[in-house]
Amino acid sequence: MFRTIAVRAAAVIIFTGLAFAWPDSSAKASSTEYPAAYPTFPVTVNGMAIDQLHNPYPLLLYRNITYFPMTWDYTSALGLTVTWNEQTGLSLDKNEMCAPLKQTLSAQTNNRSDSLVAIPVPFPVKVNGSLIDNSQERYPVLLYNNITYFPMTWRFTSEAFNWQTTWDDVRGYSIQSCERQAREASLQRDALNAANGGQLAMKDEWVYMNPLRSGGGSHSLVKAKLDGSDRMELSADNALSINVVGDWLYYIVSEPSKPNEIYKIRTDGTGRTLVSDTDGEQLWVLDGYMYFLRYAGRQPSGTGDTAQVQGRVGIFRMSIDGSNEQQLLADPAVLGFYMYGGQVYFRTMEDGKNKLYAMR
Incomplete structure (x- = not known):
């Protein structure tokens, strides 16, 4: 028999071994035992990997279906609202907000060879207001170590909660539960594109690219649908470091006869404009600023005499209209940089060694 402790702030559904009255059917259900195991494969929620080894509430596997513990941390990350009372039992409802997944880990490790036994929950369970018949479920809601565990079947993940799940x-096993986290993945994709030269950029169903840049032929900035259809030339520029910001593309034009200048053009091919004639490379456009590396040999006048310094000068930024330029880092040893999460990560060559640094 069980007593329920409802923790409002923590909202963790926990059951202790004290007395709690349930109908006769619950006694029968609680006597049924189901063998379970720990998953041996990686599991991620909104791109964050779950530490199964040190988690006091580890995921379970029953009949090759992954089960999640209905703790506050997991339900918040999955975008679920959990309610409980002694009369109606447990209710899970989909909402549109997901919190970042928090993992409270323990120094004690889970023994993967342990024999695990779970039982069906001895109380009613509703999903989006509909009562499920747990006694007829092939993958019932389970109780393990006094914690409610919910099955991640297609019926619930896709049809009831509208999550995106993948497996290979x-x-x-991966769950993407909220669009906000999907946007974070999109930002990571854009950052990786910029870090690798920005040869193509994506937004919605369009790809923007300079397809012949490395082929030695005539260059152009073009766009096309994801399937290659509706191809259109936007400009004849040899575009590098392509960034998509709203309805504009920001990029560097690389020509042998002049510095690498920063241009912008609308995604429909209109409004091509010179933003800055600075000699830059590795352009990143983020939060209203353009970040780039600058060469020493062809700096605009008024920035100081650095002609004697060969190669790059350091990391600069300016507003997206070309104003308010400032130098963030003066270091000719910088080879490249990467921006994410409010940090600038940059690589240098010093004393014959590659070194990695970070700064705000």
Whole structure:
């Protein structure tokens, strides 16, 4: 028999071994035991990997279906509202907000060879207001170590909660539960594109690219649908470091006869404008600023005499209209940089060694 402790702020559904009255059917259900195991494959929620080894509430596997503990941290990350009372039992409802996944880890490790036994929950369970018949479920809601565990079947993940789930033998099982986290993945994709030269950029169903840049032929900035259709030339520029910001593309034009200048053009091919004639490379456009590396040999006048310094000068930024330029880092040893999460990560060559630094 069980007593329920409802923790409002923590909202963790926990059951202790003290007395709690349930109908006769619950006694029968609680006597049924189901063998379970720990998943041996990676599991991620909104891109964050779950530490199964040190988690006091580890995921379970029953009949090859992954089960999640209905703790506050997991339900918040999955975008679920959990309510409980002694009369109606447990209710899970989909909402549109997901919190970042928090993991409270323990120094004690879970023994993967342990024999695990769970039982069906001895109380009613509703999903989006509909009562499920747990006794008829092939993958019932379970109780393990006094914690409610919910099955991640297609019926619930896709149809009831509208999550995106994927599986493969290498990456394991992944759940994307909220669009906000999907946007974070999009930002990571854009950052990786910029870090690798910005040869193409994506937004919605369009790809913007300079397809012949490395082929030695005539260059152009073009756009096309994801399937290659509706191809259109936007300009004849040899575009590098392509960034998509709203309805504009920001990029560097690389020509042998002049410095690498920063241009912008609308995504429909109109409004091509010179933003800055600075000699830059590795352009990143983020939060209203353009970040770039600058060469020493062809700096605009008024920035100081650095002609004697060869190669790059350091990391600069300016507003997206070309104003308010400032130098963030003066270091000719910088080879490249990467921006994410409010930090600038940059690589240098010093004393014959590659070194990695970070700054705000």
